[in-house]
Every structure is written in C-alpha cells, then in structure tokens.
Amino acid sequence: MEIEPITPSTPRPVRRPVLVQGWRQLTFLHWPVEPDRVAALLPAGTRPDTLDGVTYVGLVPFLMRGAGLGPGPGLPFLGTFCETNVRLYSVDGQGRRGVVFRSLDAARLIPALVGRLGVRLPYTWSAMRLRREGDVITYSCRRRHPAAAGPASRAVVRTGRPIVRPTRLERFLTARWGLHVTWHGRTVHLPNDHEPWPLFRAELLDLDDGLVTAAGLPPMTQGPVSVLYSPGVAVRFGTPSVVPPQPLRAL
Secondary structure, three states: OOOOOOOOOOOOOOOOOOEEEEEEEEEEEEEEEOHHHHHHHOOOOEEEOOEOOEEEEEEEEEEEEEEEEOOOOOOOOOOOEEEEEEEEEEEEOOOOEEEEEEEEEEOOHHHHHHHHHOOOOOEEEEEEEEEEEOOEEEEEEEEOOOHHHOOEEEEEEEEEEEOOOOOHHHHHHHOOOEEEEEEOOEEEEEEEEOOOOOOEEEEEEEEEEOHHHHOOOOOOOOOOOEEEEEEEEEEEEOOOEEOOOOOOOOO
8 A cells, every 4th residue: 555645735635525614823732643543533444644654643723624525615603613632643555644623622512413423423512712912822712511520621822932833743733634534434535625834933821621531531740742832724624535444554
C-alpha cells in the first residue's frame, strides 16, 4: 500500500461539494501516543497514521461559521457555533490519510443532531464559549447531558507569530484531507478541500480538560508537544466513498 504524501493542498480537489463549513479561530493541541494504544478505536479497514512510528491525539477547539449543505452559502445563524473535537489520525487501504473523531462537542443542538444521526459522527450538545482579549483566547466547554456530571474542557492560549515553513510534524497534524467514519456498519471516507492552513505559533497558558479521557483515550499526563493556532479556512466536503473492509498491517 502506498500512502499519499503529506501536502499543504488536497490531493483530491472537491468538484461538487455536498457540505460547506468555515473553520475559524482554531487551536490545535496534540499529544504523542503509541499506535497500539489507539488502534482498536479506529474504524474497520483503517489503522493509525504515524510519523516516525508515533501517532497523535488532538484536542481542537474552534468556531464553526456558516455550515450548510450543498455548495453553499452556509447558514449564517444556525450554521455558526463553537465546537471542540477530540481526534485521532488514520490511513486506509487505499493510502488515504484522514481524521477519526472520537468526540465532537457543538454549542448548537440541530447541527449536533444532524451530525450524529445523518453522518454518524459522535456529536454532543454542549454549552460552549469562545472569548478573545487581544492575543489571548479562552475556549470553554461543558456537556449538557448528563447534566452536572458531563465532562468539561477549558483551554487558554496566546497566539504568536506566523509560521512560514511548518515542520514535518506540523504538516502531519494539520494537512488532513478527509475523515474516516463508521456509517451503517461500513467504513466511509469523506474527502475535504480547502486552502493551505495559515498557521501561527501559540502558547498554552492553561488547560483543564476532561474530553480526551471521556473519548476513551489514555490520560495525557504531560503537556502537549504541539500548540498551533490558525485564523481558519473555508472548507468543502465531497462525496463519500466506502473503504474496503480489508485488514491493515501496522507499520
């Protein structure tokens, strides 16, 4: 199996979008993890994608803006809300790299229901807030169900200088051109397309997170090895395709 290269632009341009979204004011927090510790959490027909033998757990809070079906434009009110995802990195038998979402918290109920029931993504309706004061951004999230017992997350970051030449790791963690999800018993690859990420250095000032362990992942006892910020991109999703259910041998 030949794995597609890590490129700043998509290797599969989307010609006829089935979904549009705007991902804005994102922070990428990442921790290394051994592939064997997360392999069982990925859909059938995929395995952990690795860089130098290591894969990663990501916690990504951001503002969703103007999500909508078809070629757009997206919905200005209903399609705009805070979101936080916990994710892993995957590759399938056709060599396509992707993201596997272990959880997605959204501050608007209807998009969360559409994502969970329609696309079968693990969306949860949560109380969320994004507050920016100068170069400091605070993201907060608390799940609405089960009521007071739901996990929460709070991250405070200071944005820094733009990154002119991203490292191999920074490209690996952000240049993802699709997602893998289990849909009605089959693994599906959903491609996406957007401009290259404008990336900035960022400093993590504070983190109190319960979403990573709530997603079935091992606790991250150390600080993240990568903290990045992006003002965001406009995204188009293409037509999904079924991933053949073949066993994959870990590299």
